[in-house]
Amino acid sequence: MARKISDSTVRRLSRYLRRLRTLDRQELKVVSSRELAESTGTTAAQVRKDLSHFGSFGKRGQGYAVSDLRVHLEEILGLTRRWRVAVLGVGKIGSALLGYGFFTQRGFDVVAAFDSDRSKIGRELAGVSVQALSELEQTFVDREISIAIIATPVEAAQKAANRAVRAGAQAILNFAPIKLRLPPEVAVREMDVTLELEGLCYLVTEAGAAAEETE
Amino acid sequence: MARKISDSTVRRLSRYLRRLRTLDRQELKVVSSRELAESTGTTAAQVRKDLSHFGSFGKRGQGYAVSDLRVHLEEILGLTRRWRVAVLGVGKIGSALLGYGFFTQRGFDVVAAFDSDRSKIGRELAGVSVQALSELEQTFVDREISIAIIATPVEAAQKAANRAVRAGAQAILNFAPIKLRLPPEVAVREMDVTLELEGLCYLVTEAGAAAEETE
DNA sequence: ATCTTCTTGTGCTACCTTTCACAAGCGAGA
């Protein structure tokens, strides 16, 4: 199973899992690749190909057992354990994330928050108390934190990420609009609102231009 | 120029533009594809290929004129105009977005905000007053809003998006963890934190498994 | 005027992802 799985496949697996959890809650027993495809915005063949990289989970003529497939996907994605997360930068975005109920529900425990602003340190948000940066290393080790969410201003983001990685973080979710430079063994994903907005502008502008041409 | 440009190319163009704006502010006059590539996390060939889809902007032996290329990219991405944006759902994420200073700086004006919660209506955040949903259609038309940011709870997201589209929105930026079903002419981008976090878990788990195998 | 150095723009190639199409397999019903 040393096959290289692409990011887009992994994202789709997350989508399938999300859907399966809903179906499971609704007590539905089986689901076909076609149904799964329709509700996640892809094609039936794509669903089957994605799953086939990891094994044969379905029954020909029937479909997939919802609950079994859910468990398989949870295993594949590494979601059978809980993950401890720290938030770096408790500003507007950071505190929104601390209050995000979905995390706990999905296996992520935000167990620490750090800020450089003295006036914020000691304050408690959603059951997590904001700590000084000086406590970062110790806390990462003690609480076995594997994921750091960067929500500092852009100027501080690279340093904050470096520090989290040195303290043992294996993965970084970055909200700051900057491409972080980190060692290749650290997993990084970006949440870049402006990038996405600009992408939307391109599409709208292009559609407008195309419409004019065919006039 | 009716060539189909891929999403990944558009995203990279945004990155180049971001870098060019910084260089321009630093009064740097020229930049090579190699420099641009290094600071945006790609390769020099990729930078040149991306730009070549739209024309020849560089000088052989020299590089690209920073300020010219910046303008070209702004034109390509449709950022020579300002864009009016509305936020739907003024909760934790919605209010963080309303207070996000980068938007204005980048050509996006958040001119309206809507919420279903009576107690929030009339309140003012970052210069924008929260309106009732009943005013949505009229406001979209009056203020020529082209982009709607969905920041409602997941159950309300599809309906909110539909309503924004019917009111004239050409693009949707969706923060709710759901795949929206919208007419194909509407541009949609997703900001799905849980999806990204799950992707990180996969990578970390996989790296862990690979390390064990080679023991 | 020629040579050297540097960097672009691009055809070609290699790789990767998605789609197609169908044999194989499963269960139900006769």
Added chain:
DNA sequence: TCTCGCTTGTGAAAGGTAGCACAAGAAGAT
């Protein structure tokens, strides 16, 4: 047991995307 209807799993084809390598061109030195 055989047939029928349905859906999976997968090899092969198609469609894209990224990287390589180099001719073409630009500026400055000699």
